[in-house]
Amino acid sequence: AMRVEVFGESMGAPLVQEAVLPTSTRTQPLTPGADAIFGLPESQFSASSCATGSEPHFARLYSSRGNEAWSPATDEANQWLSIDLGRVLPLLTLVTMGVSHGTETKVVTSWRLEYRSSVEEPWVSPSHEFTSNPDGSAVTVHSLGQLAGDACPPGAAGSSTQALYARFLRVVPLTWHGGIALRVEVFADPAARGMPLLRHLPESAFTCSSQDGPLHAPHHGRLLACSGKGGWRPSQEDEAPLLEVDLGALCRVTAVATQGRSSSELQARSSVDEEDAWVTRYSVSFSEDLLVWSPPMELPGNVDGSSAVTHAIPSAETA
Secondary structure: OEEEEEEEEEOOOOOHHHOOOOOOOOOOOOOOOEEOOOOOOHHHEEEOOOOOOOOHHHHEOOOOOOOOOEOOOOOOOOOOEEEEEEEEEEEEEEEEEOEEEOOEEEEEEEEEEEEEOOOOOOOEOOOOOEEOOOOOOOOEEEEOHHHHHHHOOOOOOOOOOOOEEEEEEEEEEEEEEOOOOEEEEEEEOOOOOOEEOOOOOOHHHEEEOOOOOHHHOHHHHEOOOOOOOOOEOOOOOOOOOOEEEOOOOOEEEEEEEEEOEOHHHHHHHHOOOOOOEOOOEEEEOOEOOOOOEOOOEEEEOOOOOOOOEEEEEEEEEEO
């Protein structure tokens, strides 16, 4: 059984470590990573409503205008602040802060985070509630790895830290002190080898030499979008098993990650009783036209059914 992800970039789009945003007179970053909000245009901020002089783009933590923030027209439930990061990024942390003017403090003390990777997708709305410092002049750093879940196994993207992959973020205030006022920054992983390229591909992009029943169809071979099925597995009679993926556009591939099938995970997700299974060695080739393929690159696979193993592609391949 096998699940796989490849990392890289669409041709012409920079890798995240090259996406260093404009510098400013701000203080040193509060957390490791590349800040992803500071350089965004005002048009990429939106909100359920806003008070005059507290428009959504004032939610930048490092605003050049100082002690300003986003505030809704009324302090009530179901308000939200939305941010378009411009492209999918591996997000590590989100930093929040309120405002303090003399003796007056406005700060969001608890909130939820919704996210998605494209406008076509529904919002993912985890139930987890974050809490922030009730002091409007203090910052609170929140790890986003706890929201990632199965979306990115630790180390799968070339980093030892679990990241949340998303383009659109929506912060939903739940409780506040003095009123709703919010400033935020998110930090992306500069060590990531690129974006996951298979996660959002349609099922039709995956083909194979054979499959061992519907639970092991080729599209179940996605590593970062586990469906609760058993991964891709060829039939027992297949002497030359092959999994092929159409990336949909020319991409630069920088890393490949594989994982087997864990019986405990499978039972928890789908009540299917099967043994652990994994591939111990495999080869990978790349093609731009399905006619000419690169020489097979043989790589060591997995040693158990649960851990992911990532290999960098020494000279990034196009496919």
